[in-house]
Amino acid sequence: MFVKICGLSTAADVAAAVAAGADAVGFVLTESPRRVDPGLARDLVAAVPENVLTVAVFREEPAEYVRAAVQAAGVRAVQLHGNHPAAAFAELSDLGLPLIRATSAAKAAGADCGDLGEDLLLLDAPVPGAGEPWDWTELGAKPPAGKWLLAGGLNPANVGAAIAAASPWGVDVSSGVEVRRGVKDPALITAFLRAAKSA
Ligand SMILES: O=C(O)c1ccccc1NCC(=O)[C@H](O)[C@H](O)COP(=O)(O)O
Numbered sequence: 001m002f003v004k005i006c007g008l009s010t011a012a013d014v015a016a017a018v019a020a021g022a023d024a025v026g027f028v029l030t031e032s033p034r035r036v037d038p039g040l041a042r043d044l045v046a047a048v049p050e051n052v053l054t055v056a057v058f059r060e061e062p063a064e065y066v067r068a069a070v071q072a073a074g075v076r077a078v079q080l081h082g083n084h085p086a087a088a089f090a091e092l093s094d095l096g097l098p099l100i101r102a103t104s105a106a107k108a109a110g111a112d113c114g115d116l117g118e119d120l121l122l123l124d125a126p127v128p129g130a131g132e133p134w135d136w137t138e139l140g141a142k143p144p145a146g147k148w149l150l151a152g153g154l155n156p157a158n159v160g161a162a163i164a165a166a167s168p169w170g171v172d173v174s175s176g177v178e179v180r181r182g183v184k185d186p187a188l189i190t191a192f193l194r195a196a197k198s199a
Helices: 011-020 038-045 063-073 086-091 159-166 186-197
Strands: 002-005 024-028 053-058 077-081 099-104 120-124 148-150 170-173 178-180
Touching: 002 186, 011 024, 011 038, 011 186, 024 038, 038 063, 053 063, 063 077, 077 120, 148 159, 159 170, 159 186
Parallel strands: 002 024, 002 170, 024 053, 053 077, 077 099, 099 120, 120 148, 148 170
Antiparallel strands: none
C-alpha cells in the first residue's frame, strides 16, 4: 500500500513521515492553512530521501505558475486539484514529472487513472484537506482501473476499513494526522502508516 502524507510544513513533520515509512510527502503550494512557499518547500524537500516521492499540491493555478513553483521547490511530482481538462496535464508534461489528478470522487464517478493523461488519480472528498470522509463503499463495485489514491477524511482508526471497502492502490491523508488544522502529530503519522501498511 502506497501512503502519502500531505500538507507538511516543518522539518519535524518531514522527519516523522520519513521515519514512519511514508512513500510520498506533499507540500501545499496553493491557498490553504497548510500553504508553504516554494523556498520553504525546497528546504523541506532537501531532507527527503530519494526513495520518498515529494509532491507539490495545487488547485487550478495557470500552468506557468505551477511550472515555476515546481522548479523553485525542486519537488518530483505535481498534484492538481479541481476540474482540469486533459490539456492542463498535456501542458505540464514537459516537466517530465509524475502528474497526479486529484478530484472529488463524486465528480469523477467512473473515471480511470490515465483518462486525462495523469499518472496517478486521487479520489477525494468535495473539499480537499477538510478531513471530511465520504462513502468509500460506493467504489466497491467498480473501483477505478490503474493506480489511484483514496483520500478524504482518512485517519489511523478508519484507514483499514476504507482500504478494505475501496481497494485503492494507495492512500493520502492530511487532517487525520493533525492535532489541529495545519499542525501534524508525529504519533498520528506513525499510527496512520502502521494501520495503512498492515491493512
Ligand atoms: O490540504 C489542503 O489544505 C489542501 C488545499 C487545497 C488543495 C489540496 C489540499 N490538500 C490536498 C491533499 O492531498 C489532502 O491530503 C487530501 O485532500 C485529503 O485531505 P484530508 O481529508 O484532510 O485528509
